[in-house]
Amino acid sequence: MSDGIRILLVDDQELIRLGYRLVLEAEADMQVVGEAADGAEAVRAAVELQPDVVLMDVRMPVMDGIAATAQIIERAPAAHILVLTTFDLDEYAFGALEAGASGFLLKDATRDQLTRAVRAVHRGDAMLAPRATRLLIDTFAAGPERRSPQPLPQLTDREHDVFVAVGRGLTNAEIAASLFLSESTVKTHIGRILTKLDARDRVQLVILAHRAGLVD
Structure with a gap:
């Protein structure tokens, strides 16, 4: 598994992190190398672990996902950040995109959508739904x-x-x-x-x- 996609999970809800871990670690080419419950922990973990992909919640205590994304981009630039959001037109998610995230994924995504999204951002593709892309363009x-x-x-x-x-x-x-x-x-x-x-x-x-x- 050392040559798999190294993933850091960031969400303030432990059960959500557990669910993602169970799905991702069932994939032969993925491994969860760490977890964080807020943005500040995420930054520290990203610097220490140097993950390939960070699954990043945006609404968290201590430091939100937007600020954490900006710091990780600066301090662990090899990481690709995939934002987790409840709504596909969430202004927090667009703030994270502006900060350098590679795309976002709805929290109710299916198992297949989650694994495809992780692989997509890892290989350098952006992960944006068409409606979100339109708003991104209109906004920025x-x-x-x-x-x-x-x-x-x-x-x-x-x-x-x-x-x-x-x-x-x-x-x-x-x-x-x-x-x-x-x-x-x-x-x-x-x-x-x-x-x-x-x-x-x-x-x-x-x-x-x-x-x-x-x-x-």
Whole structure:
């Protein structure tokens, strides 16, 4: 199990953490390496354990999930944070996305949805429902900084195509199929795009694509 996805569970309700642990540890490629009951504990645990994925509740005592997400991004930058929320349009969840989370998942998600979400953020895909993506764009990408469609000279033509596809919310597999590339090539392009545009993750790329007017 040492080569599995290392997961940190963060929720102030012990029974919820237990439920997630039972589901995730039944998967051959996942292991729960730690738990935390509030944001401050989560930050300490993330720095110590260096997990691959953090399942992060947003409404907690001591320190909420938004502040914890921001600190973990700064102090354990390799961790991908998946926010747990009760409502799909929760303003706390969007605050965590702005702080650097890779996506969010409803607490009533099925076992399959949970495991797919963990694998998705671990491989670098954003985890956003279509309705949530629309609100994310309306919240962070609208306003005076939105521009007419324009090229980004720092990107090659192929990187531009991949960037637009990410902005449309496509996964690596969907981008690979639509552009006739291998998934490994798509991952390479996305890594270069992140570097050139100084973006941390796919959520930021979605926002940038819409701000640039490249995606409807």
